[in-house]
Amino acid sequence: MLCYWGAQVREGFGLSQPDKVKHGKCGVRSVCSKSAVQDxxxxxxxxGFIRDGQVSVLRLRGENCDQDGKLKQLQLKKDKIRSIVCGGAGAVLLVYGGRVLIMDKSIVCRPLKGLENRQVIQIACGDQHSMALTKDGQLFVWGDNTHGQLGLEKEQPSSLTAQPVKSLCGIPLAQISAGGDHSFVLSLSGVVFGWGKNSxxxxxxxxxxxxxVPTVVNSLNRNKTVSISCGGEHTATLSKGGTVFTFGSGGFGQLGHNSFEDEHHPRVxxxxxxxxxSQVTCRRRHTLVLVESSKLIYSFGCGMQGQLGNGEMIKQSMPFPVDLSTECDHAYMIEKLIAGENHSFSLFTKKLGNESKPNPSRILTLDDRMIDRWVSGSDSWKVIKKDINKVFSSAASLNGSFLKTSCDEHYQMSEEHCGLDFDLVKASFAKLSNNERLISEVVRVVQQTLLPDLNPNPAGVEALRLYLLLPELIRGLQEQQRTELTKAMASKILDLNPAARKVLVLFVFLCYMHLVFSEMYWSTLPDDMLKNLVDLFQKESAMLIGRISVVQMDWDIATHLxxxxxxxxxxxxxxRSAHRDITKSDFIIHEVxxxxxxxxxxNEDVNDMWQWFTLTGQIQALVAQQNYYNTxxxxxxxxxxxFNLEAKCSYMKNRAWKGCFQLILRRTALLEDCFSQLRTASKQHLRGYWLAVRYTEDLRKTDVNKRDFFLNVFKELCAPESQLLRENDNKTLSWFPTKLSVEKEKYFLFGILCGLAFNNNSVVNLPFPLALFKKLLNVKPCLEDLIEFSKVLGKSLRYILDYSDDVREMGPLFTITWDGTEVELDPAEPGKVVTNYNRTEFVDKYVDYILNKSVEEVFEEFKRGFFNACDRCLVEMFEPEELRGVLVGNEEYDWDILKKNTTYEGSFYAEHPTIISFWEVFDELTPNEKKAFLLFITGFExxxxxxxxxxxxRVRTRFDFTQDHLPEALTCHALLDLPVYQNKETLRAKVIEAINHKRGFWEE
Structure with a gap:
């Protein structure tokens, strides 16, 4: 049965005899045709009406015609029509099987170009443009594009053939709708995209x-939107709970907000x-909604021709019920509301049971039942192969699969929640992996069709679900298949635009964690699936690195690794940012x-060949290999x-040098000469160059040990007399001063010296807290770093944070005194009191001031100098703790290891009497004397x-000696020249004298 109301029209539309039309109240009429109206x-x-798959259309009276035409059946040969939508001038028809026909003003139908071999499941029609959604989730558009209603970029002209909306590729769409000159689509997880006219x-x-281009209506996110409808210049959406939002033109009251004003934001x-x-539908200037539980239809908007069904010719800005005949309430249920230009319709069907029917308007998605059919072989291989191709060639289909429907979680999809049921994902892909024939076909389709067509510029985060699904699929593959798909997926991830990659990886998740790349979706993965993702790429990377080490040069590996x-x-x-249970060791590849x-x-072979003038051809081959590995x-x-720490240090030690940077200094003016020469040195002469130091007092000596130079120059730099730094209360650590006592340039030069020490693998005396090394790596210092520098102050701030009593005001102000200066931590609110509610802000600002703001100018000079002398990429290989260890060393003295690793040269061997006596003497030294010996032999404390x-x-026999000679050390090689003394007592005395007077160093 069909009910209708609105402008005058041919009685019953010609669906039945005029005397069979029932007249209800307020102009509502109902008609029952012999053949039921399906759509x-x-x-x-x-x-237009569809009955038994056939279409009949009736031309409506208009400006050039004062009466309706006759109902005419379209001549469509054998085509059976499933759906029809009428627009401004014509109509679009959807044939069972998915073909699309378009009807023009002369009611002639023809196939639409551009949709050949496409199975369409939904159609929509606006004034001058139309849309079609295919089974594999692709959206096609055609018609006028004056206002951008086709979503094909601003420069794209109107089109008579169907064009794909590429920006929505990968978004699993649930519904499409076309308005006057604007368009909307809705995703399976309730994300709403709109584009076109927005006047x-x-x-x-x-x-x-x-x-x-399609743009997300962010204000509707997480509203569980399940339906959209476009009017002439307004739009309505329906949420799962039954809430209606409207926005756009309200001049006729069509928004239902008890006003005639426009709304630019969705409003309830x-x-x-x-x-x-349960239903909402719009047309030119009016809106209809259905409350199925009470079988009530509400209308609002323009009713000047009776299209509101309230018996009045008015504009109505609030919803009022349509007065339907009582007969409709018992035998029939309302199936669909249709709003026309100046008419309204309600399509009724007889009540049926509660059996659920498959939804032919839903895009194809992968589910457990489909996989079970494939695995069981209930379908023929030809059918299975066809289904696999449909599902796994479509990013939209896969992105719409395995949604977490419990508690409607997938509607909460956002940059923090992907909405996937990972247990279902794992179980489903495990079934596929156990069937070799199935998984081989899946891999073929993914590799040849899906991955090459992925959109690098997805319109929304919903399109990124695929990158969470594929690693779980790849994990169960054999080695060769896994390698190929991993390679292809890695390329596609890196092809994503920066914003999409940022979402995928976690950058925004840091904001979510109140820390500030991520980079996000991966942060939502369960630990076991995230570990699988790590294992997948870690194993593939390790395998490639292993192959590089044993096979000839393969530039394909060098490209993909x-x-x-x-x-x-x-x-x-x-x-690291999300504090997951996956450790750093899970990422390390020891094959490096x-x-x-x-x-x-x-490198050693190349050096030997050049030294001995070996055949040129051999040298060229080795140099080519050298370049390959270096690249x-x-x-x-x-x-x-x-990289593990050993690999990082090994790379630092054995990297290729560009040449030598030389300092010629006076021993009596070490720092002065050093600064003078560094002022004129450009970073091109510092980065990647090893340091050589010579002294004017003995220019003949070219092999001066730079460790000795760094030891002495840093003693001068960090001494209180230099006035470069301020010490903490117990004089164990230093920090930059807030008030300068020396020229700012000296901090730049200080930074250069630190960079040179790093570049030359030299451990130096740099008594800074971890905060310095964090700042060099752009890691924000925290309260623990302040505690390291100033325990009393840091612990006071910790006490404020941990205070448990419910005290409204805690006493302190946001006004502090540091280094003799009074500072307002919150200049916008002087005298602000610390309370329970703002104490975290107070502590954060306090720490930030001391470790950042108060020393910003000085630190930036130091940092500029530091990176003038060393490559940033080398520094950033290290974590802050590691960087401090590289520059400063540690105090984990294990003297047994030193003894075990010592080698002997000349006439010495492990059981030589002098060596036995030496180690006995060494074991009897005090801890400080042993540290002094380490300094003596290596140049670092x-x-x-x-x-x-x-x-x-290395311990070497010194032959040209007398019993008065002291042991000597060549610190750059940790080489001890040890005389053969007559007895142990002499040996002890000479060793102690040597380490106490630092004999063997340059000041000798």
Missing amino acids: MSAGKSFV AGQLGLGDTTDRH VAELCGSKV PKYVQILQMVYQVC NGLLDVLQTI ILKNLISLPCI KVPILGMSAVKM
């Missing part, structure tokens, strides 16, 4: 600017609150150490998560970051 639509010029705010974006129709609306490692680095940032060993061997490592050092095992001491 219908009304536009500006036509109204009245009908896009709901808060302005009146037209949009030429308050009068309908409490009524669980950095992509894998870049993905690992992204995931590492996720895990082997790669470095190979490179070191090649690979250069691409990897910016992705340091795969602390243990290198890799521990005492990195100190390879």
Whole structure:
């Protein structure tokens, strides 16, 4: 049965005899035709009906015609029509099977070009443009594009053939709708996109600017939107709970807000609150809604021709019920509301059982039942293969699969929640992986069709679900399949535009964690799936690095390896920022150490060949290999998560040098001469150059040890007399002063010296807290760093944070005194009191002032100098703790390891009497004397970051000696020249005298 009301029309539309039409109250009429109306639509010029798959259309009276035409059946040969939508001038028809026909003003139908071999499931029609959604989730548009209503970019002209909206590729769409000159689509997880004309705010974006590409209506996010409908210049949406939002033109009351004003943002129709609306539909200037539970239809907007069904010819700005005949309430249920130009319709069907029917208007998605059919073989292989191709070639289909429907969680999809049911994902892909024939076909389709067509500029985060699904699929593959798909997926991840990659990896998630890349979706993965993602790329990277170390040069490997490692680095940032249970060791690839060993061997062979003038051809081959390995490592050092500390230090030690940077100094004016020469040195002469130091007192000596130079120059720099730094209360650590006592330039030169020490693998006396090394790596210092520098102050601030009593005002003010200066931490509110509610802000600002703001100018000079002398990419290989260890060393003295790693030369051997006596004397030294011996033999007071095992001491027999000679040390080689003394007592006395007077150093 069909009910209708509105402008005068041919009685019954010709669906039945005029005397069979029932007249109800307020102009509502009902008609029952012999053949039930399955679907219908009304536009500006036509109204169309589908009965038994056949279409009949009736031309409506208009400006040039004062009466309706006759109902005519379209000649469509054998085509059976499933759906019809009427627009401004014609109509669009959807054939069972998915073909699309378009009907013009002369009611002639023809196939639409551009949709050949496409299975369409939904159609929509506006005034001058139309839309079609295919089974695999692609949106096609055609018609006028004056206002950007096609979504094909601003420069694109109107089109008579169907064009794909590429920006929406990968978005799993649930519904499409076309208005006068604007368009809307709705995703499966309730995300609303709008574009086109926006003169009245009908896009709901808060302005009146037209949009030429699909744009997310952010204010509707997480509202569980399940339906959209476009009118002439207004739009309505329906949420799952039955809430109606309207926006756009309100000049006829069509928004239902009890006003005739436009709305630029979605606004709830308050009068309908409490009524669980089940349908909403708009047309030119009026809106209809259905409350199915009470079988009530409400209308609002323009009723000047009776289209509101209230018996009055008025504009109505609030929802009022349509007075339907009582017969409709018992035998029938309302199936569909249709709003026409000047008419309204309600399509009724007889009540049926509660059986659920498959939704032919839903895009194809992968589900457990489909996989079970494939696995069981209930369908033929031809059918299965066809289904696999449909699902796995469509990013939209996969992105719409495995949604977490419990508690409507997938509607909460955002940059923090992906809305996937990961248990279902794992179980489903495990079934596929157990069937070799199925998984091989899936891999073929993914590799050949899906991945090459992925959109690098997705319109919304919903399109990124695919990158969470594929790693779980890849994980269950055999090695060769896994390698190929991993390679392809890594390339596609890196092809994503920066904003999409940022969402995928976690950058915004840091804001969500109140820390500030991520980079986000991966942060929502369960730990086991995130670990699988790490394992996938870690194993593939390790395999490639292993192959590099043992096979000939393969530039294909050199190209793909950095992509894998870049993905690992992204995931590492996720895990570190989100405090996940996945540790740094899960990312380390130990095969890198082997790669470095190979490179070191090649470097040594190249040097030997040049030294001995070996055949030129051999040298060229080795140099080519050397360049190959250096290229690979250069691409990897910016992705340091795969390097363990030993590999980082090995790379630093064995990297290629550009040449030598030389300082010629006076011993009596060490710092003065050093600064003078560094002032004129450009960074091109510092970065990548090893340092050589010579002294004017003995220019013949070219092999002066730079460790000795750094030891002495840093003693002068960090001494209180230099006035460069301020010490903490117990004089164990230093920090930059807030008030300068020396020229600012000296901090720049100080930074250069620190950079040179880093560049030359020299451990120096740099008594700074961890905060300095964090700042060099752009890591924000925290309260723990302040506690390290100033325990009393830091613990006071910790006490404020941990105070548990409910005290409204805690006493202190945001006014502090530091380094003799009174400072307002919140200049916008002088005298602000610290309370329970703002104490975290107070502590954060306090820490930020001391470690950042108060020393900003000085630190920036130091940092500029530091990176003038060393490559940033080398520094950023290290974590802050590691960087401090590289520059400063540690105090984990293990003297047994030193003894174990010592080698002997000349006439010495482990059981030589002098060596036995030496170690007995060494064991009897005090702890401070042992540290002095380490300084004497190596040139540094602390243990290198890799521990005492990195100190390879050599003891050599000194023959040209008398019993008065002291032991001497060549610190750059940790070489001890030890005379053969007559007895142990003499040996003890000479060793102690040597280390106390630092004999063997340059000041000798």
